Structure formats: C-alpha cells, structure tokens
C-alpha cells in the first residue's frame with residue numbers, strides 16, 4: 001500500500017505515518033521542516049519530500065516526481081495562529097490559509113490523478129462547533145472552506161473516496177500557537193489509528209474521531 005502524508009512533521013501527521021508504517025505501508029512523507037522530516041523518514045524507512053504547501057509549484061513537482069501511484073493520501077498540514085479579527089496580521093492570515101486551505105487545494109488539484117482506483121483521501125478538518133471561538137476567524141473560515149471544497153471534489157470526481165477527518169482537540173504542537181492544550185485533548189495516536197482502521201473499511205464522507 002503506497003501512502004503519502006502531508007504535514008508529516010506535525011503531531012497528527014507523524015503519528016499517522018507511524019501507524020501506517022506499522023501496518024506495512026510504503027510511505028512518502030512531506031513537511032516543511034527538513035531536519036524533522038528526514039529524521040522521521042529515516043526512522044520509518046520512508047521517502048522524504050519537503051514542500052511548502054503555500055506554493056502550487058512545490059505540490060505539482062512533488063506529484064510529478066512520485067515514483068508510483070498512491071493508494072492513500074493524507075492531508076494533515078494545518079495552522080491556527082489565533083488573533084482577534086481587529087488585529088488580523090496579513091502574514092499570519094496567509095500562513096493559516098496556506099496550511100488549511102490552499103495547500104489542500106493544490107494537493108487535490110495535482111494529487112487526485114495520482115490515485116489508484118479505489119484510492120482513499122483523508123483531509124484533516126475541524127468541528128465547526130469547536131472552532132467557532134474568539135480569535136479563530138481564519139482557522140474556522142479556512143476549515144469551513146476546506147469542507148465545502150471536499151464536497152465539490154466528490155461531485156467532480158465520481159467515485160472519489162474522500163473522508164474529512166473531524167477530531168476533537170488533540171494534544172499536538174498546534175496548541176503552542178494558542179497557548180495551552182485543552183484539558184481532555186486526545187493523543188495524536190488515537191486519530192492516527194482511527195484513520196488506518198477506517199482505510200481498511202468502507203469509505204465515509206466524515207470520520208468523527210472520539211476519545
């Protein structure tokens with residue numbers, strides 16, 4: 001099984017890479033932090049393909065250079081950078097939309113054609129009821145845009161097995177952008193195991209991971 005994971009240098013992405021490696025998958029891992037990416041790829045015997053998902057050219061090149069078609073594609077990149085709307089900083093806004101929306105757009109644009117028949121796509125989304133909170137304008141809006149884009153991708157690609165993964169809070173480095181990890185946050189491994197288990201069963205539009 002050939003699996004490509006974006007955001008593999010992050011908490012959920014790295015845990016998902018480890019879970020797929022344990023299941024015997026052949027892995028290609030992508031992230032921006034080259035040192036962390038190479039270390040994880042070395043540990044798991046995976047290919048490392050650094051890319052900044054804000055650039056369509058990086059994503060296009062990554063898919064053009066893939067040696068083999070994919071069975072599973074996981075999009076686990078993301079950013080939160082909360083700030084009040086009145087003080088929205090253009091660089092932070094762009095960072096959030098690049099990670100949560102534009103990167104996924106380029107991955108769907110260039111990646112869907114590289115999937116084997118019956119191939120699976122997992123996009124990490126967010127539960128609207130959990131992210132409609134002060135400071136989260138860009139995070140909530142970009143995740144809503146991602147969910148709508150996922151619906152339309154299914155309409156445009158008949159038979160596309162695309163699952164929006166909706167975890168509650170998960171204990172990862174993402175929360176360093178917020179200040180503190182919420183009490184009761186799940187371990188990233190729980191999300192990873194849910195994705196790998198889901199991959200072995202029938203595809204669903206949404207995967208609501210529970211503790």
Ligand SMILES: NC(=O)c1ccc[n+]([C@@H]2O[C@H](COP(=O)([O-])OP(=O)(O)OC[C@H]3O[C@@H](n4cnc5c(N)ncnc54)[C@H](OP(=O)(O)O)[C@@H]3O)[C@@H](O)[C@H]2O)c1
Pocket residue numbers: 006007008009010011012013031032033034051052053054075076077078079098099100103124125126127166167168169170171172173174175
């Ligand atoms: N943690 C939670 O509570 C939670 C809950 C629900 C959904 N989610 C979603 O789950 C996904 C994974 O989150 P996480 O908690 O694992 O976050 P994380 O640990 O902060 O990891 C974020 C990942 O996104 C990558 N990334 C960000 N901007 C990028 C860019 N421009 N180009 C390439 N890679 C970029 C980071 O790469 P580098 O570090 O290499 O730059 C890192 O691999 C996100 O979509 C997040 O919104 C998280």
